[in-house]
Amino acid sequence: MNIRPRAVLGAFVICMLSASWAEAQSSDGVIDRIRSRGAISIGYRDSSIPFSYVDAQGKPQGYSNDICLEVAQTVKSAIGLTDLQIKMVPVNLQNRIPLVANGTVDISCESAVNTIARQSQVDFSYPFFISQTRLLVKSKSGIVELKDLDGKAIALPINSVPERLIKSLIEKDKLNVRVVAVKDNAEGFLALSTDRVDAFSTDDILLFGLRSKAPTPSDYSVVGAPLSYDSYGLLVQKNSTVFLSLVNATLSRMARDGRLQKLYEKWFVPIDVPLSPVLATVLKIIAIPE
Amino acid sequence: MNYSWNWSVLVQDPYAQWLVWGLAMTMTISVAALAIALVVGTGVGVLHSSHNRVAGVMTGIYVSVFRNVPLLLQMFLWFFVVPEILPGGAGRWLKRDLPHPEIVTAIVALGLFTGSRIAVQVSAGIDAVPRGQRAAARATGLSAWQAYRFVLLPQAVRIIIPPLTSEILTIFKNSSIALTIGVYELTAQTQQIQSITYQGFEAFTAATVIYVAIALAVTLMMRRVENWTALPGTISGGVHVRF
Numbered sequence: 001m002n003i004r005p006r007a008v009l010g011a012f013v014i015c016m017l018s019a020s021w022a023e024a025q026s027s028d029g030v031i032d033r034i035r036s037r038g039a040i041s042i043g044y045r046d047s048s049i050p051f052s053y054v055d056a057q058g059k060p061q062g063y064s065n066d067i068c069l070e071v072a073q074t075v076k077s078a079i080g081l082t083d084l085q086i087k088m089v090p091v092n093l094q095n096r097i098p099l100v101a102n103g104t105v106d107i108s109c110e111s112a113v114n115t116i117a118r119q120s121q122v123d124f125s126y127p128f129f130i131s132q133t134r135l136l137v138k139s140k141s142g143i144v145e146l147k148d149l150d151g152k153a154i155a156l157p158i159n160s161v162p163e164r165l166i167k168s169l170i171e172k173d174k175l176n177v178r179v180v181a182v183k184d185n186a187e188g189f190l191a192l193s194t195d196r197v198d199a200f201s202t203d204d205i206l207l208f209g210l211r212s213k214a215p216t217p218s219d220y221s222v223v224g225a226p227l228s229y230d231s232y233g234l235l236v237q238k239n240s241t242v243f244l245s246l247v248n249a250t251l252s253r254m255a256r257d258g259r260l261q262k263l264y265e266k267w268f269v270p271i272d273v274p275l276s277p278v279l280a281t282v283l284k285i286i287a288i289p290e
Numbered sequence: 291m292n293y294s295w296n297w298s299v300l301v302q303d304p305y306a307q308w309l310v311w312g313l314a315m316t317m318t319i320s321v322a323a324l325a326i327a328l329v330v331g332t333g334v335g336v337l338h339s340s341h342n343r344v345a346g347v348m349t350g351i352y353v354s355v356f357r358n359v360p361l362l363l364q365m366f367l368w369f370f371v372v373p374e375i376l377p378g379g380a381g382r383w384l385k386r387d388l389p390h391p392e393i394v395t396a397i398v399a400l401g402l403f404t405g406s407r408i409a410v411q412v413s414a415g416i417d418a419v420p421r422g423q424r425a426a427a428r429a430t431g432l433s434a435w436q437a438y439r440f441v442l443l444p445q446a447v448r449i450i451i452p453p454l455t456s457e458i459l460t461i462f463k464n465s466s467i468a469l470t471i472g473v474y475e476l477t478a479q480t481q482q483i484q485s486i487t488y489q490g491f492e493a494f495t496a497a498t499v500i501y502v503a504i505a506l507a508v509t510l511m512m513r514r515v516e517n518w519t520a521l522p523g524t525i526s527g528g529v530h531v532r533f
Contacts, residue, residue, distance in 0.1 A: 048360065094481070097488055102292050121488045132375060158472055159485040181472030190370055196385045208416070 026057050030106050030236065030243035031079060038073060040087035041107030042068045043096055043235070047210050049130070050267040051232070053249035060088050064269040067128060067251070067260075068234065070111035075243070081198045097121050097146040100235045107247065108235035111203075115162060123158075123244055124233030126286040128250045128260065130279045131203035132226030133162045136192060136210060139221045143199055146175070146237060152198040153178040155191040162202045185210055192220075205228060205273060231282070255287035298512050309493075312479030313500055319396050319475060320465045324458060326401025334405065335412025342511050349409065356406035361399070368399045369471040395482045396468035411453050415446030424444050426508050428441055448519055455512040459505050476500060 011247050027035075034040050044060035045052040052062040069086070072113045076084040083141045096112065097104045100122045113131070114124040135154075137143040143152075146169055156163040160179040170177045180197050182188045188200040200207070204222055236244050254260040260283055263276055297303050338349040356364070367393065373381035388394060419442050427437035469478035480497040482489035 017394075094484070094490070098293065098490065117486065117488055158469065158478060159482040161485075164486070181474070183470045183472070187370075194370065194374055194385070195371075195382075196373070 002203075016161050026241045028242040030240040031075075031104070033103060034075060034084070034106060034243075035079055036082070037085075038081065038083065041070050041087040041104065041106050043089050043091040043099060043105035043110065045092065045096075045110040046090060048111045050271060062110075064080045064109040064111065064128070064232075064234070065265055066263050066266075068107060068253070070254060070259075071107060071109075071234070071250045074133075074246050074253075078246055092163040095233065100237055103237060106236070106243070107140045109133045111232050113162070113203075113230040113236050114233040122239065123238050123240065124235065125244065125247045126252060127233055127282050128275065128286075129205070129232040130282055131205045131227040131230045131232065132156070132278075133165055133201060133202040133230070134207060134222055134226060135199045135201050135224040136189070136207040136220055136222055137199045138192070139158050139219055139278050141198055142214070144223050145171060146170070146177075146227070149177045149199055149236040150175050151177075153180055155180045155182045155188045155197040157185065157188060157202050158179075158183055160202065161230065162228070167203050169227065185267035201227075205268075208271055219260070229278075248288075249290075251286055253290070254290070292425055292490065295492065296487075299483065299487050299492055303486065305483045305493075308463060308479040309476070309496060309500070312474060312497075315393075315474055315479075316462065316465050316476040316504075319393065319400065319473065320462045323400035323465070324387070324396045324461050325405060326397065327461065328459075329454035330402060330405030330444075331408025332412050334409035335416065336443070337370060338409060339416040339442075340411040340434070344443050349413075353406045353409055355411070356403055361464055362470060364435050365396060365399045365401055365467055365471050369395045392468070395471060396465070396473050400464060400468070401412045404457060404464070408416050408454065408457055411450045411457070412446060413451035416442050418449050419445045445521075445524060448516075448521065448524070449518045451512060455509060455516075456511035458508050458512065462504050462508065463501065 038112075042060075042065075044054075044062075044065060046054045048062070048064075049065040050062050052060060055061045072084060072086050073173070086260050088251045089099070090106060091099055091108055091110070096105070096108050096110070097118065098121075111129070111131075112118070112124070116128065118124070124183075135143065135146065143149060146166070154166065154177055156166055156179055163179075163181065167179060170179070182191055182192055182200075185200075185202060185206055186201065193199045193214075200210075204226070207222045211217050211222060214220050234247055236247060251260070254263070259273065293401040302310070312364075334349045334352060337345040337467065338353070340346075340499055359367075373384040375381075378382065384391060416438075422439055423445065424437060427441040468475050469481070474482070476497055480493045483493040487493075
């Protein structure tokens with residue numbers, strides 16, 4: 001009578017230990033959170049076209065969004081859930097990193113550039129897009145390169161990576177260019193279209209997006225040699241290796257079977273941005289076998 | 291939360307310097323805008339209380355427009371829209387040739403916005419001076435101008451010191467809206483530190499402390515002014531204990 005409870009208890013302890021040992025290999029904070037909530041929360045942006053934006057019906061859409069729906073499928077089958085809810089959480093430039101860091105958002109799917117400084121707060125997935133800093137100018141202006149702006153004015157998004165880059169290039173080449181800091185891309189375009197400035201510079205993909213929305217797109221051109229190389233990644237909580245590897249496995253699989261290229265065509269061909277050789281190479285590199 | 295705190299960014303180069311520049315820019319915009327606001331506010335407030343019908347309508351329009359349109363929108367209108375409405379040459383001068391158009395625009399927009407609010411206070415302050423004062427001033431042979439200068443305004447200004455203190459506090463806080471047209475004031479510099487270091491909480495904490503310090507300094511200064519100018523036996527004469 002005395003022995004049996006102990007045996008049961010012992011067996012129970014062994015089971016618990018072995019269970020947690022097995023868990024340790026296939027689980028981390030994010031996976032545990034998704035499992036316990038039965039839901040994955042995906043961060044989206046309202047106007048990062050065509051990566052992550054809200055359509056006329058108020059539904060999040062976009063290239064990054066489509067990738068993350070695949071990630072959710074991978075996670076669902078990897079942890080063996082029959083039902084996984086998808087919770088869409090709006091994020092913005094200011095709060096996306098804190099929200100991923102504090103676990104409000106499991107994965108932020110928009111257009112975040114992978115930088116060493118950002119890696120101190122969050123981890124990044126494999127790259128799924130490469131953007132380059134270039135110039136948007138009026139077609140008739142004859143401006144082709146940054147040096148053509150000597151004695152002229154340029155609009156740059158306030159507190160952005162392109163802003164710091166262009167300012168340092170202006171300083172390095174000792175150009176006399178007046179910088180007008182603007183709050184967002186719409187204001188940058190407004191400054192260019194009202195002749196307050198002669199060029200607006202930021203990620204070329206965003207410039208193509210602005211150009212495609214202009215009343216007469218042919219009045220504007222995206223010009224200049226690429227001034228930077230920025231790779232976009234999905235943001236996940238730091239040190240969530242199991243979750244991150246599921247995210248990367250999804251990207252690899254999609255790159256391998258051509259679905260990522262298909263998605264690219266779906267979102268970027270309509271705005272007239274063909275797959276660049278650089279991105280084509282990157283998609284080959286991330287296509288790691290199973 | 292997985293946030294790695296790093297308070298040392300606040301004393302690192304160049305971030306400490308950015309905060310100092312931001313503070314200097316915030317002070318410059320706020321103080322310059324305050325000067326405009328006090329001049330315009332007093333002028334409009336006096337005109338509004340003068341019982342002249344034309345002046346009443348004109349000042350009423352100014353106050354309604356500038357007090358009721360959000361400051362953010364006003365900054366935007368002054369910066370982007372006004373140069374387009376003006377004739378080509380003037381618009382171009384505002385956009386291209388004026389030195390630091392964004393700072394000048396911010397000062398004018400903030401000054402005129404706050405001026406409309408101060409005008410209401412000045413006018414209410416003048417109305418609050420006992421009616422007999424105006425009558426007595428005129429009866430002793432003072433002109434309307436002299437009555438305002440020697441009798442009504444000195445008393446009205448004393449009455450409105452408490453709401454004026456709030457307005458001065460607000461102008462310092464509202465100056466942060468200048469960042470939307472590209473002025474690197476304190477809040478913009480804070481965001482810049484965040485966008486480079488990703489240590490946003492530290493930077494915003496620093497900005498918060500600086501804004502609170504400015505507000506406390508203004509409050510203490512205005513309280514001294516109030517005590518120093520108090521006239522015993524008038525409505526504004528008591529020494530009030532308040533925030």
